[in-house]
Amino acid sequence: MNIxxxxxxILSDWNxxxxxxxxxxxxxxxxxxxxxxxxxPQGGWSLQNLIEGYGEEKLDELKQYYPNISTNFYxxxxxxxxxxxxxxxxxxxxxxxxxxxVRHVGEHRTSHNYxxxxxxxxxxxxxxxxxxxxxxxxxxxxxxxxxxVIRELYLRExxxxxxxxxxxxxxxxxxxxxxxxxxYAGDLVWVGNxxxxxxxxxxxxxxxxxxxxxxxxxxxxxxRYPEHALKALADAxxxxxxxxxxxxAPEEFAKYKVTVHVPRRPYVEALPGIxxxxxxxxxxxxxxxxxxxxxxxxxxxxPGEDFLVVRSGAEMKEQLQSLLSDPEKAATLAQHxxxxxxxxxxxxxxxxxxxxxxxxxxxxxxxxxxxxxAVV
Numbered sequence: 001m002n003i004x005x006x007x008x009x010i011l012s013d014w015n016x017x018x019x020x021x022x023x024x025x026x027x028x029x030x031x032x033x034x035x036x037x038x039x040x041p042q043g044g045w046s047l048q049n050l051i052e053g054y055g056e057e058k059l060d061e062l063k064q065y066y067p068n069i070s071t072n073f074y075x076x077x078x079x080x081x082x083x084x085x086x087x088x089x090x091x092x093x094x095x096x097x098x099x100x101x102v103r104h105v106g107e108h109r110t111s112h113n114y115x116x117x118x119x120x121x122x123x124x125x126x127x128x129x130x131x132x133x134x135x136x137x138x139x140x141x142x143x144x145x146x147x148x149v150i151r152e153l154y155l156r157e158x159x160x161x162x163x164x165x166x167x168x169x170x171x172x173x174x175x176x177x178x179x180x181x182x183x184y185a186g187d188l189v190w191v192g193n194x195x196x197x198x199x200x201x202x203x204x205x206x207x208x209x210x211x212x213x214x215x216x217x218x219x220x221x222x223x224r225y226p227e228h229a230l231k232a233l234a235d236a237x238x239x240x241x242x243x244x245x246x247x248x249a250p251e252e253f254a255k256y257k258v259t260v261h262v263p264r265r266p267y268v269e270a271l272p273g274i275x276x277x278x279x280x281x282x283x284x285x286x287x288x289x290x291x292x293x294x295x296x297x298x299x300x301x302x303p304g305e306d307f308l309v310v311r312s313g314a315e316m317k318e319q320l321q322s323l324l325s326d327p328e329k330a331a332t333l334a335q336h337x338x339x340x341x342x343x344x345x346x347x348x349x350x351x352x353x354x355x356x357x358x359x360x361x362x363x364x365x366x367x368x369x370x371x372x373x374a375v376v
Contacts, residue, residue, distance in 0.1 A: 001034045002034075002035045002037075002088050002090075003035065003036045003089065003091070003092070004037045004038075004088045005022070005026070006040075007038060007039075008040060009044050009071070010023060010038045010040065010069060010071050011040070011050075012046040012047040012049075012050040013246040014046045014053070015046060015193055018094060019046075019246065020171070021169065022038075023174075024171025024346075024347035025350060025351060027069070028347045029351060039071070040071050041075070041097075041098070054243065061245065062245070076101060085112065088114040089358075090115050090358060091109075091116045092119050092144070093140075095120040096122065102135050102136060102137070103135075106136055106137065106140055107139060115141045115361045115363055116141050117142050117357075118137050120143060123267060123271055126266060127266050129157075135159070137159055142160055142161070142162035142361070143160045143162070143164070144166040144354075146165070146166060146274060147165060147167065147271060147274035147298070148273055148297070149272060149274065149297075150165075150274070151163040164353075166357075167345070167350070168276070168277040168350075169350045170281050170284035170345060171346075172284055172341070175281045176250065176284060176285065176286075178250050178251055179254065184255060185217075185256060186217035186239075186256050187216040188217075188257070188258050188259065189219050189253060190207060190221070190222075192262070192278060193222040193223050193224050194222060198264040198265050199265055203229075205312070206260060206313055207220075207262055208232050208238065210317045210320055211236050212236035212238075214321065215237070218239070220233060220240055220241065221242065221252065222242075250281075253285040254285070257288070257323070257327075258288045258289070258324065258330065259289055260289065261279045261291035261294075261307070268294050273297035279301075280345050283334075283337035283340065284338065284342075288323050288333045289306075289337060290309075290310060290320065291310070293310075293311055294309075300344070306336050306337040308333065355369060
C-alpha cells in the first residue's frame with residue numbers, strides 16, 4: 001500500500017508520546033514493503049522545543065535508532081493535497097492536528113478513492129469534548145481509537161459511523177531487554193512528564209513519597225517539571241535526569257531494578273482499559289513494574305502476573321520492598337510481562353490489525369498483504 005500519515009511529529013518525542021507508537025508502526029509497515037510518507041507541520045511545538053533545548057544533533061542521533069524514518073514538513077496555506085496524496089491507498093490523520101487540516105483532507109477525500117481514517121490516542125475526547133466535536137469527520141471512512149471507551153464515544157456522539165479499537169503497543173525493534181553493563185545504577189527509574197497537574201497528588205503518593213520513605217536510589221526522567229516538583233524530587237533524594245529521548249529509555253531500564261506506572265487522572269476516572277504506551281514499553285524491556293490503580297477493562301494484561309497493582313502509597317512501599325528484596329520474584333514478574341508483550345502487544349500485532357481493517361474497508365488484498373512477519 002501507499003500510506004500517508006499526518007501527525008504532529010515523528011522526529012520529536014519531546015512531550016509528545018504519539019511519536020513512540022508512530023515510529024514503531026512506520027518501521028513495521030516499511031519492513032513489510034509498504035510505502036509510507038509522514039507529514040508534520042512546519043514549526044511544530046514539540047520539534048521546536050527539542051531543537052531549542054538540545055540542538056539539531058539529536059535528530060542525527062534519532063537516525064541511529066531509526067535509520068529509515070523521515071518526514072515532510074508542510075504549512076496549511078501551501079499544502080497541495082492533490083500532489084501529497086497522489087496514488088495513496090490509505091491516509092491516517094491524527095487527532096493532534098489543526099481542525100482546518102482535518103477538514104481539508106476530508107473534503108479532498110470526497111473526490112478521491114483512498115481510505116481515510118482519523119486516529120485518536122488522547123483523552124481529549126473526554127476532557128475537551130467541545131474541541132473534539134469541532135473536528136469535521138463527515139467524509140472520513142472511520143476512526144482508529146486507542147481504547148474501547150473512546151471508540152464507543154465517537155459512535156455514541158455521532159462523530160463517525162465506523163470505529164475500531166487500535167491500542168498502542170511496544171516497538172520491539174528498540175524496546176527489548178538490554179544487557180546491563182556492570183552493577184545496577186540504582187533501585188528505581190521512572191520515565192514520564194510532569195504534565196498539567198493531572199496526577200500531582202498521585203506522583204507524590206505512589207512515587208516520590210515511597211522512594212523517600214524507603215531511602216531508595218532513584219532517578220526520574222521527563223519534561224515540564226515545575227519548581228515545586230523539582231524541589232520535591234530533591235527533598236526525596238531523587239536524581240532528576242531531564243528529558244530522555246524515548247529510544248534511549250530501554251538503556252535506562254536496564255540499569256535499574258524496578259519501575260512504576262502512574263497513569264494520569266483522566267485515564268483512571270473516565271477511560272478504563274487504556275494504559276497509555278508507557279507500561280507496554282517498560283514491560284517490553286524486561287523490567288519489573290508496579291502500577292498505581294487503573295482498570296484493565298479490556299483484559300490486555302494479567303495484573304498480578306505481568307505487573308503488580310497497588311491501591312495506596314503504603315501498598316507501593318510494601319511491594320517495592322518485596323521486589324527489591326526478592327530478585328527471583330522480580331525476575332519472574334518481569335519475564336511474564338515481557339512474554340505478554342511479545343505475544344499480544346507489539347507494533348507487528350498492531351499492523352496486523354491495521355491490515356485487517358484495510359481489507360474490511362475494501363482495499364485490494366494484493367496491496368494490503370505484502371509480507372506479514374510471524375508474531376508470537
